[in-house]
Every structure is written in structure tokens, then in C-alpha cells.
Amino acid sequence: MNKKSWIQDLKAIPYLLPFFVAYLIFTILPIFKGLEMSLFDWTLVRKMEFVGLENYKEMLGDPHFWRTLWNTTLFVILTTPTMVALALGLALLANIKTKLQTFFRSSFFLPSILSVAVISFLAIFMLQPYSGFVNTILHSIGIEAEPFWMADKVLAWVSIVVVTLWWTVGFNMVLFLAGLQDIPDSLYEASEIDGASRWDQFRHITLPQLVPIGRVILLLQILASYKVFAQILLITGGGPGGATRPLIQYIYEVGFRQNNLGYAATMSYALFFILLILSIIQLRNQRLEER
Amino acid sequence: MSEPNVEKNSTSRTEVSSLLEINRDPLRKGKLTVGFIVAVLFILPIIWMLLVSLKPNGYSTTNPLDWFLPPFTFTNYIDIVVDSLIIRWLFNSFLVATITTILTLILTSLAAFAISQMKFRYKNYIFIFFLLGLMIPGEATIIPLYEIVKSLNMLDSYTGLILPMIASPLGVIILKSFFDNVPKEVIESAIIDGCSNFKIFYKIILPLAKPAMASIGIFTFIGSWNNFLWPYLSILSENLYTLPVGLPVFNATYSQAYVLPMTANAIASIPVIIVFLIFEKQIVKGISFTGIKG
Known part of the structure; x- marks a missing residue:
């Protein structure tokens, strides 16, 4: 019996080993290496000299660390509620039974598959002052202003948020759409007999039924937004004057421009714990959903 | 028309209810108009990109409508193919994404098969150990990952781009739950027929798991195609750039001239747009599947 189970263990090894090795080296090991x-x-x-907790002390007193962590948090605050609302709105539009349904769904989703490099440069070229597509449209409808989208703190944030919404909302829309399709028709039919109006149905059936998937989307969104980096780096470069620079960009600059990987790893650890806590909350929420 | 009449009517029920919906929603026209305008706004930048790429090089205008009208030409595409590294980067992206996808599918399906169908010690602990990976954000471990890949001498290489991306815990979890649902009788009768483990995996389980494999495959491919941070850090030679890393380098040399950068962006986008239009249904299904589970 004992011998047999030993043979069974051995048989499983070739199936598990390739994944196990790659997972160990590239996913688990970096935590300890960090x-x-x-x-x-x-x-x-x-590797130079051992400095103990010096890097952590430096981090706690580093205004750039706090500033960029705040910028990342601001990005989360700005994009999360708008993203959830927009995704819900688009899902409702994409759920209307019409010949245009495929067109709606494809259009809302199409930007999501484009590379961050492409959407960033589309944004840069469209938002160019004087000759950019957006400003020329403003001029042609009689608005004489010449907004410098990347040079003003507020406008730079607006640009980043709008571009991010446009780029990534399709994913969340599809999740809401799945939620909408899971609502049993019988609920609507029953309320129709009771004489409920469309608005009543939306408030008392659709919205409450979407709460579970809405919660999943909300948490996934917060988690994803804390990792923001590429589109900001490419669109504003973190400017003007560091006003939009996110934490990951600062980590990158410290590590690769200032040649200080130790300190960069320390700040990565801070980000790691923020994300770890968020994903524990997220996984726990999802487990509740599945019950 | 009252409800009971509808039920008796000979027209099919769905048709009637959709007719009813049209009659009942006074805002339908308004909603469709809003939907149409928003949908057009969503694809307008993409259409603009494609049209600008067809303009004669150096073209410039202050009237936004001009972008949508002739003259059009294909010469930019030829210029880019001949004079820049874009095609090389396109090839790199394609190669890296394809190999990453194939390896991910092989590794995750093998591991998921063992956990789902085989008996061995510490199985639950190993599965929980894999689940932990879901909570480890790659972005936060990228600096130590850089050091590890450096010490393996894999910086600035295809191997270094591919190997760190192939162990997807989410893939194992999704495939395991798929494999768990394969009817026991099917597998038992295969064992009685004397099938080896590998034959059960290859001939029975994998064909049944095609939809899940397709979803994971499409997402791995798109994820790899669009991956920015890791290639940005680990690749130094221009020859090895992937498109997301190479494009900004190329675009940065143009600030006011639109045509060539937009051609480069179009070349980078057309393959994924085609993939999307072909696999749209699977992609949409895959998101609701992976998004909720993961």
C-alpha cells in the first residue's frame, strides 16, 4: 500500500514539475529576493553593503514616496466610481435588443484590446494644442480656447482619466453585461403584471440584482488602478512637475535612473502590501459571492 | 393588448415580448440614439488613426473633417516596413506572445490535470500554494524579478521575456475546475480500457476542455501582446523590442507630424483588431468567465 502511493506520487511529478519550477522561480522567489x-x-x-532597515526609514521620510503614493491613490479615487458608473451605463445600452447590439458591444470593447503604447500616442496626438484633433474640433464648433492638455495639472489628470476610462471600460462592461443576463426574466414579468414602470423595474430589480457583480468589479478596479503606470508614463511622463507621477514610475526611476535597486525594492514592498490587502479583501468577497 | 391575449397568440413568445418591449419603453429611441453616439465616439479615435495612416506623409490640416476625406495612399505602410524596425518589433511581439501562450497552456493544463485527476500526497497543500500566486501582484515584484532574471543571464533575450510570464495560477484554477467536471464514468472506463494517465489527459480531458483552453489562450496572447512594464525593463537592444516598447521610441521622434506615427500605431493594432473581430464571442465569454472566477 505504502509502496503504491509512493509510485503514485512519482507519477504526478512530471505533470506538476514544469509549472512548479516556473512558478517557484518567477512568482514566489521574487518575494524573498525583494x-x-x-x-x-x-x-x-x-549587491553592496547590508543596511538593515535604513531603506525603510528613508521611505517613511521621503516626500516623493508619499507624493507618488498619493497620486496613485488619487488616480484610484478618480477612476473607480466613474468606471463603475460608465461600465454600468454602457452595459445597459449594450443589453438593449436591437440590430445595433453587436455594433454597440464591439465599439465599447474595441479600445480594450489596443496596446497601451497605441492608446497613449493616440491621446497625445489627438490632444496636441493647435493642430490636435480635439482642439481643432473645439475650434470648428466655435470654442476659441486653446487648452494645453498636458501642461495643466487639472487638464493632465482629466486627460489621463478619460483616456483610461475609454481604454479599459469595455472589460467591466462585459462583466456587467453577464450580470444583466443572469437576471431571471420571470422577475420582470412578475413586476409587469403588478404594473411596475420601467424605472421601478430598474430601481427594484436590475440594480439590486447587479450588486454582487458590481462589488466584484469595484474591487477588481481598485486593485488594477493601484498598478497604474504605463499610460501615465507615456501620456504625461508624470508631469506637469510630477503632478501625475504614480508610485510605480517613481520606483522605476529610483531603481533604473538613480541606480538604487535596494530602495526601489523597499518601495515595491510597500506597494506589495497595499495590493496584498486589497486582493485578500477581493478574494474573500468573491468566495462570499460563490456561496 | 392585454397579457392573456399575448399568451394565446400564435406568434412566438420571444417575438411578442420584444414587440412589447418596443411598445412599452417610451425612451427606446432616445436610448438607441445615445448608444449610437457613444459607440461612434468610442471607435472614432481608432478610425481616425486608420485614416491618418492613409494620408500622404507630411499631411497637416486644421479642419478635423479633412482627415476623413481623400487623398489616401498606402505608401506610408511601405515606408515604415522598409525604413523602420516596426516589422521586426511586430515579429518579436508575435513570437513572444505565441510561445508564451503555448507554454502557458501546456504548463497550466498539465498541473491542473494532476491536481484534478491524480492522487498524490500533499495535493491540497500544493494547490493552496498555487492559489497564493493570485495574491502576488507582478508589478510589485518586478524589481527582484529583474535581479533574478539577470542572475540567470536571461536579460535582453526572448527567453527572459517569455519564461517569467508562463506560470499562471489563474489558468491552473480555471482548468482544474473544468477538469473536475469531466464525468467520472468516462475516465473510469478509459482506465479499464488500459489507458495511461497521459492518454487520458491528451485524448479525453484536453478535447473536452477546449473552450476553457481557448479563453486562457486568447487572454494570455492579448496580455503578452500588450505587456509593457516587463519588456520595458528587461530589453535593452532595439532589435529585441516588442511593439509596446518600440512604438513610443519610434513615435517620440515625431511631435507635430502625425502620419508616420499613426501608420506605426495602425500596423501595431490591425492584427489585434482582426483577432478580436474573429474571436469576439469567445473573448466576451472568456471575460465573464475569468473575470468572475479570478
């Missing part, structure tokens, strides 16, 4: 790096002076070339 801890090690955060305790050292560590340059792009090599």
Missing part, C-alpha cells in the same frame, strides 16, 4: 534587496544597498551592477 525582502533581501530591501535590506541592502543594491545597485544595478551588484
